[in-house]
Amino acid sequence: MAGWIFVFFLLVSIAKVQSSVFDVTSAAYGGKPNSDITQALANAWRDACASTWPAKVVIPQGTYYTRGAILQGPCKAPIDVQVQGNLKAPLDSKYLTKQDSWVGFQYVDRLTLYGGGTFDGQNNCYKNKYCKTTQAVNLRLDFVSNSMIRDITSLDSKNFHINVLGCRNVTFQYVTITAPEDSINTDGIHIGRSFGITIDHTTIGTGDDCISLGDGSQQIIVTNVTCGPGHGISIGSLGKYQSEDPVAGVLVKNCTLTNTQNGLRIKTWPGSPGFGIATHIHFQDIAMVNVGNPIFIDQQYCPYSQCAQKAPSTVQISGVTFANIKGTSATPVAVQLMCSRKLPCQNVWLEDIDINYNGDKGLLTSQCAYVKPQFTRVANPLACATNPF
Numbered sequence: 001m002a003g004w005i006f007v008f009f010l011l012v013s014i015a016k017v018q019s020s021v022f023d024v025t026s027a028a029y030g031g032k033p034n035s036d037i038t039q040a041l042a043n044a045w046r047d048a049c050a051s052t053w054p055a056k057v058v059i060p061q062g063t064y065y066t067r068g069a070i071l072q073g074p075c076k077a078p079i080d081v082q083v084q085g086n087l088k089a090p091l092d093s094k095y096l097t098k099q100d101s102w103v104g105f106q107y108v109d110r111l112t113l114y115g116g117g118t119f120d121g122q123n124n125c126y127k128n129k130y131c132k133t134t135q136a137v138n139l140r141l142d143f144v145s146n147s148m149i150r151d152i153t154s155l156d157s158k159n160f161h162i163n164v165l166g167c168r169n170v171t172f173q174y175v176t177i178t179a180p181e182d183s184i185n186t187d188g189i190h191i192g193r194s195f196g197i198t199i200d201h202t203t204i205g206t207g208d209d210c211i212s213l214g215d216g217s218q219q220i221i222v223t224n225v226t227c228g229p230g231h232g233i234s235i236g237s238l239g240k241y242q243s244e245d246p247v248a249g250v251l252v253k254n255c256t257l258t259n260t261q262n263g264l265r266i267k268t269w270p271g272s273p274g275f276g277i278a279t280h281i282h283f284q285d286i287a288m289v290n291v292g293n294p295i296f297i298d299q300q301y302c303p304y305s306q307c308a309q310k311a312p313s314t315v316q317i318s319g320v321t322f323a324n325i326k327g328t329s330a331t332p333v334a335v336q337l338m339c340s341r342k343l344p345c346q347n348v349w350l351e352d353i354d355i356n357y358n359g360d361k362g363l364l365t366s367q368c369a370y371v372k373p374q375f376t377r378v379a380n381p382l383a384c385a386t387n388p389f
């Protein structure tokens with residue numbers, strides 16, 4: 001008798017486990033390969049999110065289209081989203097359900113997004129100068145916590161590839177991000193106002209920053225990332241807006257940058273409307289291959305000359321280490337530490353810097369202003385050889 005009761009409960013729990021898989025192509029949701037699954041995905045997410053058991057949404061192998069998917073929590077239990085297929089955005093962004101986001105997760109705790117699939121933003125705009133650029137980010141995480149994004153690809157986003165806002169304890173691992181070098185604003189991963197974000201074993205090549213850390217990025221770890229093409233790994237830009245939160249606690253370690261416009265950069269706008277802080281920023285064990293501006297603090301960041309260049313930046317940069325940075329520069333000025341005359345940089349260390357320049361635009365050199373760094377094992381041309389002021 002007791003044995004039968006056991007089997008009965010076993011069957012009940014198997015049924016529960018099975019019912020916790022929400023496959024968009026199941027009869028309940030009706031998604032079909034090579035068709036639009038916008039509604040099927042929304043329904044599968046709704047049911048999975050309401051499950052009191054750990055639930056899994058599945059997008060199986062094959063190509064699927066969606067006009068947009070804003071997947072909202074809070075959910076009742078941990079939730080997995082297994083994307084094995086190739087999810088495609090509309091070519092023309094007027095068909096998107098939301099203009100600023102394509103796929104998004106909001107207010108979700110304990111999300112695991114994985115499966116080897118691809119989020120293809122189908123940006124064909126950059127090839128056509130009459131095409132209106134759009135704001136649609138491929139994958140947005142808003143207020144997501146204790147989560148893992150693993151083994152997925154983000155391809156040809158119409159804007160930033162992955163945007164992280166208001167998140168806590170989120171790890172990205174084995175993520176691949178790819179876009180053409182000449183596609184504007186296609187940053188790989190942008191983080192803002194988030195705490196405890198790790199990016200590990202990730203490969204990024206885009207037309208803008210591989211990784212950019214906006215205001216309020218705290219306790220950020222970037223390891224084993226390869227970047228290129230792109231504009232490098234950036235803190236900022238900071239100081240464009242009033243009341244920005246500090247950037248504090250960044251470790252970028254064991255990464256390789258190849259053929260990027262910039263290397264490791266901290267950029268702040270001149271004439272900031274408020275005061276800002278960037279502190280405890282540590283770059284270590286970085287290989288550079290033909291990188292422009294490999295080490296670059298730029299407190300006069302002003303693309304397209306949109307600002308009053310004369311006013312100094314009011315972002316205080318302090319506690320910055322560049323250690324064991326090796327390789328080749330694509331520009332003769334390999335180290336630039338251009339700080340604010342109003343708030344000079346404090347506690348900047350350069351250690352074991354070995355960068356060469358083999359081009360014909362001049363000799364290897366460095367520039368510093370409003371900073372007194374400490375050098376350990378840094379060759380003379382790389383140790384504040386010139387001061388332009």
Ligand SMILES: *[C@@H]1O[C@H](CO)[C@@H](O)[C@H](O)[C@H]1NC(C)=O
Nearest residue numbers: 110145146147148169170171
């Ligand atoms: C962070 O999130 C992971 C899941 O990715 C979880 O296993 C871990 O317990 C979380 N850490 C904390 C401190 O909550």
Ligand SMILES: *[C@@H]1O[C@H](CO)[C@@H](O)[C@H](O)[C@H]1NC(C)=O
Nearest residue numbers: 200201223224253254255285
């Ligand atoms: C980089 O990856 C290698 C091999 O996967 C691993 O052994 C190493 O610890 C990683 N380095 C860092 C800094 O995470």
Ligand SMILES: CC(=O)N[C@H]1CO[C@H](CO)[C@@H](O)[C@@H]1O
Nearest residue numbers: 224253254255256285286287
């Ligand atoms: C750029 C860099 O230093 N990469 C190294 C990261 O770590 C692995 C293993 O520890 C090395 O094999 C890489 O060369």
